[in-house]
Amino acid sequence: MNEFQALRNIRVVLCEPSHPGNIGAAARALKTMGLGRLVLVNPKAYPHPEAEARASGALDVLGNAQCFPDLDAALAGTLFVGGLSARRRDLTPVVTEVRAAAQEFVAAAGQGEVAIVFGTERSGLSIESLSRCHRLVRIPANPEYPSLNLAASVQIMAYELRCACLDGQVDGPQGSEERPASHEEVEGMIAHLEQTMRSTGFIHPERPGRLVQRMRRMFGRARPETEEIAILRGFFHSVLEQRER
Amino acid sequence: MNEFQALRNIRVVLCEPSHPGNIGAAARALKTMGLGRLVLVNPKAYPHPEAEARASGALDVLGNAQCFPDLDAALAGTLFVGGLSARRRDLTPVVTEVRAAAQEFVAAAGQGEVAIVFGTERSGLSIESLSRCHRLVRIPANPEYPSLNLAASVQIMAYELRCACLDGQVDGPQGSEERPASHEEVEGMIAHLEQTMRSTGFIHPERPGRLVQRMRRMFGRARPETEEIAILRGFFHSVLEQRER
Numbered sequence: 180m181n182e183f184q185a186l187r188n189i190r191v192v193l194c195e196p197s198h199p200g201n202i203g204a205a206a207r208a209l210k211t212m213g214l215g216r217l218v219l220v221n222p223k224a225y226p227h228p229e230a231e232a233r234a235s236g237a238l239d240v241l242g243n244a245q246c247f248p249d250l251d252a253a254l255a256g257t258l259f260v261g262g263l264s265a266r267r268r269d270l271t272p273v274v275t276e277v278r279a280a281a282q283e284f285v286a287a288a289g290q291g292e293v294a295i296v297f298g299t300e301r302s303g304l305s306i307e308s309l310s311r312c313h314r315l316v317r318i319p320a321n322p323e324y325p326s327l328n329l330a331a332s333v334q335i336m337a338y339e340l341r342c343a344c345l346d347g348q349v350d351g352p353q354g355s356e357e358r359p360a361s362h363e364e365v366e367g368m369i370a371h372l373e374q375t376m377r378s379t380g381f382i383h384p385e386r387p388g389r390l391v392q393r394m395r396r397m398f399g400r401a402r403p404e405t406e407e408i409a410i411l412r413g414f415f416h417s418v419l420e421q422r423e424r
Numbered sequence: 425m426n427e428f429q430a431l432r433n434i435r436v437v438l439c440e441p442s443h444p445g446n447i448g449a450a451a452r453a454l455k456t457m458g459l460g461r462l463v464l465v466n467p468k469a470y471p472h473p474e475a476e477a478r479a480s481g482a483l484d485v486l487g488n489a490q491c492f493p494d495l496d497a498a499l500a501g502t503l504f505v506g507g508l509s510a511r512r513r514d515l516t517p518v519v520t521e522v523r524a525a526a527q528e529f530v531a532a533a534g535q536g537e538v539a540i541v542f543g544t545e546r547s548g549l550s551i552e553s554l555s556r557c558h559r560l561v562r563i564p565a566n567p568e569y570p571s572l573n574l575a576a577s578v579q580i581m582a583y584e585l586r587c588a589c590l591d592g593q594v595d596g597p598q599g600s601e602e603r604p605a606s607h608e609e610v611e612g613m614i615a616h617l618e619q620t621m622r623s624t625g626f627i628h629p630e631r632p633g634r635l636v637q638r639m640r641r642m643f644g645r646a647r648p649e650t651e652e653i654a655i656l657r658g659f660f661h662s663v664l665e666q667r668e669r
Contacts, residue, residue: 341564
């Protein structure tokens with residue numbers, strides 16, 4: 180069982196989506212994060228060419244979407260249900276930030292079926308739909324304009340679900356496959372730089388100042404790779420050689 | 425100064441977006457997370473009714489978008505540049521996961537202007553555009569289908585920027601009190617380096633190879649300070665002067 184196995188137990192439910200483009204974009208958002216189960220409750224238009232256009236390479240997720248006439252049917256078999264809504268209501272389930280909620284969903288999905296429910300574009304989740312949810316998921320947003328597009332909300336939720344699966348895994352080293360230079364290689368390059376700076380008269384022999392120290396500091400931040408050291412030394416060599424000619 | 429102040433110093437740059445709908449959706453994504461500065465490099469269609477439709481309540485962000493003919497113009501005045509690309513290339517800047525990158529961007533935005541660059545829908549960032557970036561930002565995605573919609577990528581990046589502000593205690597970059605060099609200062613230094621490498625014969629005029637690109641990448645990691653740029657340029661000047669004597 181790999182770390183993303185739990186995502187297979189998570190279905191994403193869109194309640195009465197109005198714009199077919201959003202259905203397609205939601206399918207794409209799910210697939211990019213390794214989710215694949217899209218459920219539609221009473222969609223206004225599905226299937227639809229606009230949904231297919233926006234789904235791009237996620238036509239399989241879109242095509243496999245299940246449709247139900249009401250939310251209860253869509254939630255059949257689930258052990259844990261979360262709902263996304265920007266709306267504040269009087270009586271809501273426990274409100275959880277999306278990052279923490281994702282951890283809960285992934286943990287629950289290790290045990291059984293989980294559903295995450297999204298409301299309509301215009302008015303979010305109804306009070307009745309919210310009443311089916313164990314958690315109300317909140318995406319931290321600009322209070323002056325918290326109105327995320329439906330598929331954008333799905334994207335953030337799906338992204339956090341994937342991150343929750345990845346949590347605990349150790350990140351690899353910083354992306355480069357090159358070999359970082361050794362201490363001696365860096366020191367050799369700095370000595371070569373100093374020699375070159377002296378040869379051109381840039382460093383005054385009696386008032387060397389802190390030029391080399393400054394350069395050492397900068398290269399310390401850069402953490403040069405072996406090949407970069409070779410380039411720098413080749414360049415210094417060409418300066419010194421020209422000087423001797 | 426509130427915790428979201430840093431977001432005002434962050435511009436989001438879309439390189440040659442093909443679909444006006446994505447421009448509008450990106451504007452909306454930014455505004456929902458409290459960002460407001462959208463920059464377009466050579467957009468295929470802007471302004472456009474489809475962009476306005478997808479922007480929804482973010483018409484102000486869309487309408488205030490700045491357009492430039494090339495990326496360097498769009499990056500003027502920036503101290504720190506990140507780029508998003510799913511593509512793997514030979515020579516890339518340091519790769520950072522979007523969550524960690526957001527922390528870096530917010531910290532850098534406390535000191536000055538930051539740009540986050542997104543490539544085209546079809547092919548992502550060009551090698552030349554990537555060479556302008558200090559960080560390559562990676563969104564953890566399904567390796568079998570990592571193809572996020574452009575506006576969806578913008579949404580995740582913007583969401584993580586907002587979360588990074590909420591995290592509060594962000595480390596300052598590099599522990600330095602010196603002023604980081606601007607994009608123009610670094611570009612000027614790189615051009616000067618190339619000129620100097622050519623003058624000594626280190627770069628063969630007909631087979632320049634990837635030497636300058638390698639150096640650009642190293643300096644991208646180093647993020648030189650203004651005074652370090654001055655030292656390097658003083659050194660290059662001394663090499664060129666000696667050559668003329």
